[in-house]
Amino acid sequence: MSEPLLEARDLTKNYGTVEALRGASFTAYPGEVVSLIGDNGAGKSTLVKCLSGVEQPTSGTLLFDGKPLHLSSPNDARDRGIETVFQDLAVAPDLDPAANMFLGREILKPGVLGWLGVLDKKAMRRQAAEHFTRFGASLQSIDVPIAALSGGQRQSVAVARSVAWASKLVFMDEPTAALGVVQRERVLEVIKRVRDEGIAVVLISHNMPEVLSVSDRVEVLRLGRRVARFKAADTTVEELVGAMTGALSQEDAA
Numbered sequence: 001m002s003e004p005l006l007e008a009r010d011l012t013k014n015y016g017t018v019e020a021l022r023g024a025s026f027t028a029y030p031g032e033v034v035s036l037i038g039d040n041g042a043g044k045s046t047l048v049k050c051l052s053g054v055e056q057p058t059s060g061t062l063l064f065d066g067k068p069l070h071l072s073s074p075n076d077a078r079d080r081g082i083e084t085v086f087q088d089l090a091v092a093p094d095l096d097p098a099a100n101m102f103l104g105r106e107i108l109k110p111g112v113l114g115w116l117g118v119l120d121k122k123a124m125r126r127q128a129a130e131h132f133t134r135f136g137a138s139l140q141s142i143d144v145p146i147a148a149l150s151g152g153q154r155q156s157v158a159v160a161r162s163v164a165w166a167s168k169l170v171f172m173d174e175p176t177a178a179l180g181v182v183q184r185e186r187v188l189e190v191i192k193r194v195r196d197e198g199i200a201v202v203l204i205s206h207n208m209p210e211v212l213s214v215s216d217r218v219e220v221l222r223l224g225r226r227v228a229r230f231k232a233a234d235t236t237v238e239e240l241v242g243a244m245t246g247a248l249s250q251e252d253a254a
């Protein structure tokens with residue numbers, strides 16, 4: 001296997017007296033789908049927040065391409081090609097899907113005075129439409145505000161937006177949770193397509209059959225620590241559940 005793209009070693013994260021992470025480690029390789037699983041409260045979202053610049057770990061080490069990494073904000077992570085689809089769907093409800101896709105990354109064209117940039121809405125709409133088609137967001141129109149879309153359509157806009165900008169790694173926190181069967185399959189196809197382009201996809205999901213069908217590897221968190229790692233092809237739902245609940249603890253045994 002290639003060298004790790006992103007590695008977390010012994011991360012801790014305290015919120016007051018709550019220890020959300022207690023020495024958590026995690027590894028993602030380029031061009032793989034790795035699922036991060038664990039019971040409610042295991043620390044998955046906290047770990048993703050620490051790996052995407054939303055939160056700073058209390059202690060521990062992050063490495064990116066083998067070099068120490070410090071992320072002071074989500075923009076810091078984005079500058080390195082790391083994108084995140086959050087569980088709470090950070091889309092702007094009053095803007096249309098194209099504007100959402102380019103939020104904070106607007107395409108400018110020279111203004112009348114030559115030096116004042118104005119928004120190139122046409123270029124953004126064209127690129128957004130191409131992108132949504134490519135990444136399976138089925139929208140009848142890209143002119144309506146996000147607020148008028150269904151939950152599933154909003155979700156697919158959020159997924160398409162983050163994979164549009166991810167050049168190295170994308171975190172997806174429950175990306176199929178709000179989706180019907182057809183859209184769920186589309187998102188899973190998008191995940192595989194992004195992986196096949198050499199990007200690392202980190203998937204958080206409580207749906208074990210889905211985890212096994214789309215992942216190359218699975219890492220298991222329990223009580224704020226990584227307790228097991230599996231190759232998806234070599235494991236079963238029962239084994240994953242055993243690791244999540246503590247019936248099996250590979251890493252403690254190692």
Ligand SMILES: Nc1ncnc2c1ncn2[C@@H]1O[C@H](COP(=O)(O)OP(=O)(O)OP(=O)(O)O)[C@@H](O)[C@H]1O
Pocket residue numbers: 015018019020038039040041042043044045046047
């Ligand atoms: N901002 C916060 N302040 C205080 N405690 C927090 C905060 N965020 C998370 N926690 C606590 O940290 C622990 C881990 O939470 P986290 O959301 O990371 O778990 P999770 O594995 O993502 O869970 P779920 O599957 O339910 O989303 C929980 O006990 C949670 O209550």
